[in-house]
Structure formats: C-alpha cells, structure tokens
Amino acid sequence: MKYNLITVLGPTAAGKTRLAAQLAHRFNGEIISADSRQVYRSLNIGTGKDLDDYIVNGKQIKYHLIDVVEPTEEFNLYSFNRMFYRAYEEIVRNNKIPFLAGGTPLYIHSILKGYKLGKADFSRYEELNKLTDEDLKSLLLKVSPKLHNTTDLSNRDRMIKAIIVKNAAEEPAVIKIDSLVIGIKYERNEIKKRITERLKKRLKEGMIEEAKELIKSGLTYEKLEFFGLEYKYLSLYLKGELNYNDMFQKLNSAIHNFAKRQMTWYRKMEREGIEIFWLDGADVEKATEIIKEYYFNE
Structure with missing residues (x-):
C-alpha cells in the first residue's frame, strides 16, 4: 500500500473534524489532532474542540492529542512530533x-515532510529558560522521576539540559509517512460567512x-493572550481595552486572516510536491471515493 496515513486539512471553520470523524467511522480509523491549542485542557470553546463531532451514528471515534497538557505547561512542535508518532x-x-486532522499547518507540514528535530534539541534552551526554578524542577521530575542527584535540582543550567536530553532519549524513531491528503475548500465569501456564524x-x-x-483559575492575561486569536481578543475585552463590538469585529477579521x-x-505544500485532493466543501461521499481509489488500490 502506497499510503500509511490519511490527512484531512483545510481552513478554519471548514468542517475538518466532522469530516475526519465520518471517514474514520467508515474506514475503521482513529484521529490524531493537529491543532496547537486543542492540546490544552480547559481551552474548549475558544479552540473549537467540538467533541460532539467525534460521535458518528452513536459511536465514539477515538481521538488523540486533545486535552493532553495544562494551559500552564509548555507545548511546541517538538512535543507534537513526539506525541504524534506515539x-x-x-x-x-x-x-x-x-487519520491526521487539524488546522495548524506547521504541525501538519512537519509530519508530511518528515521533519527531523534532532536528538538533543538545544534550540529549546531559551524557551525552557523562561520557566521558574520550581517549574523546571517539576518538569525534570516528571521526565526523570527516579532522579536522586539533588545538585541536578539546584542548578538551572543542569536542569534545562537534563530535560532536553531526557526528552531526546525518549524520542521515538521517525516513521516514514506517506499520506493521502484530502483538503476542504470553499469560495472566499462562503468561508468568511462560516467563520462569522461560528464565532x-x-x-x-x-x-x-x-x-x-x-x-479565575490563575491564568494570567498575558498567558491568555499567548494562546492567540479568540483568547487574545477576549483578554483585551476582559481587561476593558476593547468594547464588545470592537472585540467581535477585530476577532472576526483576525480569524478571516x-x-x-x-x-x-x-x-506552499502543493508547490513542494505534496498532492492535495481538494473537495468543494466537506463532501464525505467524494472523500470516501478518493480514499477507496487511492488509499486501498495503490
């Protein structure tokens, strides 16, 4: 078989999750989410988790990489890749x-192009260095619970390097992925309408x-803004820096962009040679035909 993964992509509000769930139901599949914000617990409405979309004909379709970290925890491309392959x-x-489905193009691209993120990825050093000593200790003990050398818990530099090396040691071998890629597209006015209605x-x-x-749970406004789009503008609204109407208009425009x-x-992916089978809307019957013809017959 030529392909070993089916990817469903498209712009936000296109109906990717529902389509992927319907296809997974038809073809005995499970879904790996490629969404950089749905990994966080408690970020539900703003990230559009729409978990009901994973129930098809009364059957729960199993999904992965949703609700896997707390909003206070770090999650990045490196984390996504490790969790994806597992x-x-x-x-x-x-x-x-x-099935891989979601709207974070960098995450999808990293799988389709087989990014090699390296063993000990020390580019994460600066990112980890922003954490407090307590956060670093907690993270290190999480990845290395049997740690006895207390000097490793009293030196920031050692803790950061130990976390990076430990994570790298647990990194799975990268599997060669050949994905059948199905894309959902709409006319520009239609997708704008869908985005506004969904908002x-x-x-x-x-x-x-x-x-x-x-x-209220202790997340700072700064951290809320870090999550971007909905949470950025909601934070500005809650701080009184935007009124409701301005918040809505600016957020709506930001989602369109x-x-x-x-x-x-x-x-860009297509220019790089990734073939995308485009659907006009989330057409489950057309997608089913594409999978039958290309996933099973080659």
Missing part, C-alpha cells in the same frame, strides 16, 4: 487506519465565560 504507532498496532455561536455558547474562568494564511501554507 499515537500513530498505537493506532497501527490496533489495526486501525490513522457568533461560540460567543452564545459561553466563550467569554470560559475566558473569565481561565483567569488566519484562514487566508492557512490556505497560503497549503498552496
């Missing part, structure tokens, strides 16, 4: 078809209240 191997071991729906569902709860950037990424 989930991928588990799915294949269970004789299921792995209104999320606000009605309690997106502002969710942001308030995150602040994000969708444009996603499509720019996907066009």
